[in-house]
Amino acid sequence: MEKQTKDHAALAKAFIRDEEHVNWHDGALWWIRQKRDIASKQIPEWEALREAASQIKSNVLSNLDDYLVQFEANAIKNGIKVHWAVDAEEHNAIVYSILKEKDIRQLVKSKSMLTEECHLNEYLIERGVDVINSDLGEYIQQLDNEPPSHIVLPCIHKRKEEIGELFHEHLGTEKGVSDPTLLTRVARNHLRNVFVTRRAALTGVNFAVAETGEYVVCTNEGNADMGAHLSEVQIASMGLEKIVPEKKHLGVFLRLLARSATGQPITIYSSHFKKPREGQEMHLILVDYGRSRQLGRPEFRDSLKCIRCGACMNTCPVYRKSGGLSYHNTISGPIGAILAPNLDMKKHADLPFASTLCGSCSNVCPVKINIHDQLYQWRQVIVREGYAANTKVLSMKAMAWTLSSPGPYSKMGRAGRWVLNTIPFAVNNKFNPWYKQREMPDGPKESFGEWYAKHNNQTPEAENQSK
Amino acid sequence: MTVGLFIPCYVNQFYPQAAIATLQLLRKLGVDVVYPPRQTCCGQPMANSGFDHLTQECNDLFLENFSGFDYIVAPSASCVLHVKQHIHSTADPAQAAHVRSRVYELVEFLTDVLKVENLNARFPHKVGIHQSCHGLRGLYLAQMSELNALPFSKPVQLLNMVDGLELVTLDRPDECCGFGGTFCVAEEAVSVKMGKDRVTDHTKNGAEYITSVDLSCLMHLEGILQRNKSAVKAVHIAEILNSTL
Ligand code: SF4
Numbered sequence: 001m002e003k004q005t006k007d008h009a010a011l012a013k014a015f016i017r018d019e020e021h022v023n024w025h026d027g028a029l030w031w032i033r034q035k036r037d038i039a040s041k042q043i044p045e046w047e048a049l050r051e052a053a054s055q056i057k058s059n060v061l062s063n064l065d066d067y068l069v070q071f072e073a074n075a076i077k078n079g080i081k082v083h084w085a086v087d088a089e090e091h092n093a094i095v096y097s098i099l100k101e102k103d104i105r106q107l108v109k110s111k112s113m114l115t116e117e118c119h120l121n122e123y124l125i126e127r128g129v130d131v132i133n134s135d136l137g138e139y140i141q142q143l144d145n146e147p148p149s150h151i152v153l154p155c156i157h158k159r160k161e162e163i164g165e166l167f168h169e170h171l172g173t174e175k176g177v178s179d180p181t182l183l184t185r186v187a188r189n190h191l192r193n194v195f196v197t198r199r200a201a202l203t204g205v206n207f208a209v210a211e212t213g214e215y216v217v218c219t220n221e222g223n224a225d226m227g228a229h230l231s232e233v234q235i236a237s238m239g240l241e242k243i244v245p246e247k248k249h250l251g252v253f254l255r256l257l258a259r260s261a262t263g264q265p266i267t268i269y270s271s272h273f274k275k276p277r278e279g280q281e282m283h284l285i286l287v288d289y290g291r292s293r294q295l296g297r298p299e300f301r302d303s304l305k306c307i308r309c310g311a312c313m314n315t316c317p318v319y320r321k322s323g324g325l326s327y328h329n330t331i332s333g334p335i336g337a338i339l340a341p342n343l344d345m346k347k348h349a350d351l352p353f354a355s356t357l358c359g360s361c362s363n364v365c366p367v368k369i370n371i372h373d374q375l376y377q378w379r380q381v382i383v384r385e386g387y388a389a390n391t392k393v394l395s396m397k398a399m400a401w402t403l404s405s406p407g408p409y410s411k412m413g414r415a416g417r418w419v420l421n422t423i424p425f426a427v428n429n430k431f432n433p434w435y436k437q438r439e440m441p442d443g444p445k446e447s448f449g450e451w452y453a454k455h456n457n458q459t460p461e462a463e464n465q466s467k
Numbered sequence: 468m469t470v471g472l473f474i475p476c477y478v479n480q481f482y483p484q485a486a487i488a489t490l491q492l493l494r495k496l497g498v499d500v501v502y503p504p505r506q507t508c509c510g511q512p513m514a515n516s517g518f519d520h521l522t523q524e525c526n527d528l529f530l531e532n533f534s535g536f537d538y539i540v541a542p543s544a545s546c547v548l549h550v551k552q553h554i555h556s557t558a559d560p561a562q563a564a565h566v567r568s569r570v571y572e573l574v575e576f577l578t579d580v581l582k583v584e585n586l587n588a589r590f591p592h593k594v595g596i597h598q599s600c601h602g603l604r605g606l607y608l609a610q611m612s613e614l615n616a617l618p619f620s621k622p623v624q625l626l627n628m629v630d631g632l633e634l635v636t637l638d639r640p641d642e643c644c645g646f647g648g649t650f651c652v653a654e655e656a657v658s659v660k661m662g663k664d665r666v667t668d669h670t671k672n673g674a675e676y677i678t679s680v681d682l683s684c685l686m687h688l689e690g691i692l693q694r695n696k697s698a699v700k701a702v703h704i705a706e707i708l709n710s711t712l
């Protein structure tokens with residue numbers, strides 16, 4: 001997936017070819033968006049909560065260094081072994097070294113988009129460590145050798161029939177079986193076996209509390225807990241920005257997270273991990289991987305407030321119609337389109353343009369990230385840095401057109417309308433992407449400007465006024 | 468009070484009837500309206516494509532045309548939003564700030580400045596409102612479904628004054644149509660799919676007309692309606708509010 005060279009527009013076009021599937025995908029995510037609306041509207045103080053969350057995160061981002069140091073000290077006090085990783089490579093190497101020291105060759109993983117970002121699975125598999133993603137959606141994606149397409153609903157782009165086919169191929173279910181309950185049961189049996197035999201478990205981190213040195217993992221399936229509780233080595237990977245200052249702040253975020261994500265009042269499991277069990281080793285890796293760079297970009301810094309609820313994806317009409325994989329980045333959708341260019345501007349130059357800037361994402365976001373404004377800002381940066389390959393031609397045209405002074409502008413307008421009326425095939429052809437599935441507007445005989453000049457006796461005054 | 472009429476480039480060239488309706492409607496309501504003829508474009512197509520740094524000439528021309536007015540009114544929410552957010556001037560920042568604070572989209576000018584309570588208009592049809600995103604979430608012309616806040620709608624407030632008009636209820640009242648400026652060609656497949664789905668929402672709920680405060684959205688939806696030989700028509704809200712059919 002990472003090696004693909006196609007951009008969002010091309011990948012989206014391929015996804016849209018199966019229109020019935022797109023309708024289903026769009027409908028499923030819209031249904032979740034509606035559940036989120038209902039849940040959020042049951043809380044009178046919803047908007048105040050969003051504001052509080054946003055401000056808590058502003059404080060965190062402004063004092064991140066202090067909070068991280070405080071968190072580290074408290075975590076160490078609790079008996080957690082803390083590691084720091086500057087990038088993906090370093091993170092992966094740390095995980096591997098922990099396993100190697102104990103001669104562990106199998107790892108069970110749950111709820112970690114960060115390790116997907118770091119491509120930990122490939123890294124470990126190459127070194128002879130067997131990794132299994134234990135959350136059902138991620139497990140399915142792993143069976144299909146595909147990255148997750150959504151941060152909360154990793155295989156939302158797959159139909160149950162496709163999943164049935166995968167299970168038939170890999171888990172030996174009967175061909176044609178696609179009943180979700182049945183398939184879930186099969187997966188659960190496989191995973192139970194994994195849980196009891198693996199000695200090491202890795203989870204992500206939703207929130208890390210500076211005040212106490214503990215961390216919280218929110219899941220619906222409970223697999224993170226199952227893995228962690230049965231393991232002899234427990235590893236947690238967290239991005240630097242996951243810090244909240246005090247335990248009391250969790251109340252704000254836990255109320256927002258599940259409601260925004262799926263419309264649930266709270267995730268089924270919000271597990272607090274503070275210290276290792278007797279005989280267990282607990283490691284926590286604090287990962288930068290571009291985050292401090294983003295912190296240093298004033299216009300994009302607030303993207304680090306993200307709590308990964310996925311609401312911006314569910315609400316985004318472009319995401320719903322194009323599928324998460326079309327964003328060719330671990331974090332897809334609107335927030336992914338802001339985070340990705342920070343990691344690699346050239347490779348992800350197309351993503352900030354994969355939006356209509358409708359603004360729904362910014363208003364759904366529980367921590368009030370100005371997502372669509374940041375997409376607009378990224379476009380400016382990407383063009384300035386010379387990475388605007390896909391849209392450049394069109395933009396240049398628009399520029400040449402609009403930059404014209406009033407005289408050439410009205411002449412060109414007249415010419416354009418003349419073309420539309422007289423030789424429509426000059427524009428109505430397959431090289432015009434507008435015309436492929438849409439009619440061009442009718443070219444009226446005269447522009448408003450021309451009409452006004454003829455019909456308005458105020459023209460001379462208007463002329464004066466405009467000079 | 469003198470109002471400068473700002474008619475965005477594509478409205479001027481392709482939808483003069485909406486511009487004429489805007490002018491006539493404002494005059495009917497007793498407003499002194501002037502159209503500065505040397506206007507072209509607000510610069511939005513460039514800025515939204517990432518070429519904001521090339522919009523200075525456009526900005527200067529806009530300021531030259533519109534600085535002298537008490538209000539600037541346009542029948543296009545997205546252009547108004549662009550002016551409000553991005554028109555700037557290095558030579559005269561105060562003048563730019565003045566223009567930014569005096570520019571209004573037609574509907575909000577009617578409801579918030581003129582405080583119109585009656586319209587002598589008649590449009591006996593079933594109408595669906597397409598909420599332009601820039602009007603909805605940018606200019607806040609209506610309450611968006613994302614927020615937990617009291618509902619209101621300035622376009623509905625005005626359309627309710629039109630005789631014989633019946634508003635249809637949509638399944639997704641404020642979803643984007645997929646126009647998105649250069650997005651409509653750069654991401655042709657997604658854009659069209661989004662537009663088709665918007666059109667379907669209106670048609671299946673019985674709309675005879677789709678109206679909006681933004682002609683750019685309507686141009687896109689109209690292109691899809693016409694390609695599919697639909698009987699449903701796109702019409703700018705100014706034409707309805709000025710209509711005496
Ligand atoms: S940007 Fe906001 S809405 Fe999107 S995943 Fe992050 S917190 Fe959720």
